[in-house]
Amino acid sequence: MSLTRLPLALGAFFVLAIGLLLSGCGESVPGNGVAKVSDTVGDGVVTTEDFNHWMTIAANRSGQTPGSDPIPVPDPPNYTKCIANKKKTAPKPAKGQPTTTDAQYKAQCKQEWEGLRDQVLGFLLAAQWVKGEAEEQNIEVSEKDIDKAFAEQKKQAFPKDADYKKFLKESGSTEEDIRFQLEVEQLQQKLVAKITKGKDKVSNQEIAAYYKKNQAQFATPESRDLLVILTKTKEQAEAAKKALDSGDSWAAVAKKYSIDEASKDQGGKLAGVTKGQQEKALDDAVFAAKKDVTGGPIKTQFGYYVYRVTKITKKDQQSLKEATPTIKSLLASQNQQKALDQFVKDYRKKWKERTNCKDDYVIQDCKNAKAPKTNTATTPAQGGTETPQPTPAAPPGAQTTPAK
Known part of the structure; x- marks a missing residue:
């Protein structure tokens, strides 16, 4: 994570691209909030103030160029300021092209607001979920750890303090925001470590069974180094062969006769050819040929x-002993991933069930969200990835942001 990249998808690791059935309306959201997560740290309320704060940061970091004025957050439901800003900054339409209407600008503003809402609220809810899960599993992060991470990343991202202050001003972020993200990231890392602890053990029997089933993965096929000359006609090929038999070099003959530009420029050389790579007639001939014997013409x-x-390099098959380190590492990783996958499934179901959102702020992380359509390709939930990853990932086109 870099301080210049503000992730609006802190919970990406813990988000599965699956649809969950709805069950009840959950606890009501208080008047000062846009969502509430029950059974978590504090009151679990995502306040309107926090939401608006991160919307400003998201708007700034999603499209602002360095040194430019802050980008205003779209203002629903009428989007008056957003429309005015778009009209003010829009380039003059080309000759003969229609001018964009207010209705079209409004549609753009609405789409932008919903996109920012999904990123920001997905991030804020994910932060609540991570902190709630960490509390339930007695996982903590010390202020000392946060201080250390903050100092290291600030030094790496901003060698000059003036650049850091400029970043805070332009993004609308505070140092408290960044420290919060670092806290949640470290909680998440500790959760992953706890979930995967001890899940990397693999027995000798498992290794042997995998090797037996997948021996081909540990074999290197026979390969041959060739010299070739390709001609359009049989007569040209025979002339080329006659020149070789007379003692002319392959490089000279290939340069004169060959039409295969790739091998011609290499003196006719084709290195490391394995069975099935060449056209069948040539393939059969060269893998039946003896070393250092000129053959052809082959049509x-x-x-x-x-x-x-x-040159002939014989097939090599790794023994079980030789393959054991690779297999052990692979199976250990698979066992850890399996544990993580199961955790993610249970985690998401549990915390989504505890999350309720106000109308106009409902996203797929909310208990009261509509079930996604099942007749289209699966789409990752807000801020998520189709396959759980061990680190949070920012959504496409967004910069990183921590939570307050």
Whole structure:
């Protein structure tokens, strides 16, 4: 994570791209909030003040260029300021092209607001979920750890303090915001460590069974180094072969006769050819040929080949002992991922069930969200990825942001 990248998807690791059935309306959201997560740290309320704060940051970080004026957050439901700003900053339409209407600008503003809402609220809810889960599992992060992480990342991202202050001003962020993100990130890392602890153990029997089933993965096929000349006609191929038999070098003959530009420029060389890579007639011939014997012409769909095998590298099969470190690492990773997948599934179901959002602020992380349509490709939930990842990921086009 970099301080210059503000993640609006802090809970990406803990979000599955699956639809969950609705069950009840959950606890009511207080008047000063846009959402509430029950059974979590504090009162679990995502306040309107916090939401608006992060909307400003999200708007700034999603489209602002360095040194430019802050980008205003779209203002529902009429989007008066947003429309005015778009009209003010829109380039003059090309000759013959229609001018964008207020209705079209309003549609753009509405889409932008909903996109920012989904990112910001998804982030704020995810932060509540992570902190709630950490509390339930007795996981804590010390102020000392946060101080250390903050100092390291600030130094890396902003060698000059003036650049750091400029970043805070332009993004609308505070140091408290950044420290909060670092806290949640570290809680998340500790959760992952706890979930995967001890799940990397693999027995010798498991390793042997995997090796037996997947021996081909640990084999290197036979390969041959070749010298080839490709010509359009049989007569040209025979002339090329005659020149070789007379003692002319492959490089000279290939340069004169070959129409295969790739091998011609390399003196006719084709290195590390394995069975099935070449056209069948040539493939059969070279893998039946003896080393250092010139063969051909062989007719193929590309023309006529003259060939010579210069080196034969025999098939190599790793033994079980040789393959064991690779297999052990693979199976350990799979076991850890399986544990993480199950945790994510249970985690998301539990915390979504505890999350209720106000109308106009409902996203797929809310208990009172409508079930996603099942006849289209699965879409990751807000801020999520289709496959759980061990670190949070910012949504496409967004910069990073912590939560307050």
